Amino acid sequence: MRVIADKWIFILIGIVSIFIVGAAVFSLSGSEKSGQVSKGELVKDDSHVLGVKDAKVTIVEFSDFQCPACQAAHPIVKKVITEYGDRILFVYRHFPIISSHKYALKAAEAAEAAGEQGKFWQYFELVFSSGGKLTIDDLKKYAKELNLDMNKFESDLNSDKYKNKVMADLADGEKLGVDSTPTFFINGKKYVGVQSYDQFKNIIESELKSSK
Secondary structure (H helix, E strand, O other): OHHHHHHHHHHHHHHHHHHHHHHHHHHHHHHHHOOOOOHHHHOOOOOEEEEOOOOOEEEEEEEOOOOHHHHHHHHHHHHHHHHHHHHEEEEEEEOOOOOOOOOHHHHHHHHHHHHHOOOHHHHHHHHHOOOOOOOHHHHHHHHHHOOOOHHHHHHHHHOOOOHHHHHHHHHHHHHOOOOOOOEEEEOOEEEEOOOOHHHHHHHHHHHHHHOO
């Protein structure tokens, strides 16, 4: 009887082991599938976009105006946008590294305040071309260069009117596994750090071919 009981114990152990291994495999395969993020998770109704919304390639950048790597990436991204035009949709989302970049949050809010007056992208360009000069006085100077309504701009900036929107972008990025800038999602696939023009080109061309 003892032999039979021992046999059943070994059988039960085997069944449990198979179940555990199967569950682990299922979990791993599920995590691989979840590695590609849906467009709905990346592009919100209030996101700033350039290009055609139904373009075959969507590039989403989570970025920080004070981040030196983001500043280095900017001319490359600008070239990609210019070269590919309406064949891509470019989406900019805020991800200020508040712990180490003390001006990043306010710079993002300032860009949103400029966007309220229809000049987000012009302000975006000035900020990224500023060499990291992002004090409140600098942010106001860029607004003046764009002939914004300064009373409204300063009121919006002082009231933290757009802080929640910027922080919502940050929270979304964190949920998607963003922990450094710049982070790009190209058709839902994640790419961390500055990408060269050729890297962008190879990825975009591959995505365009696969979508035919």
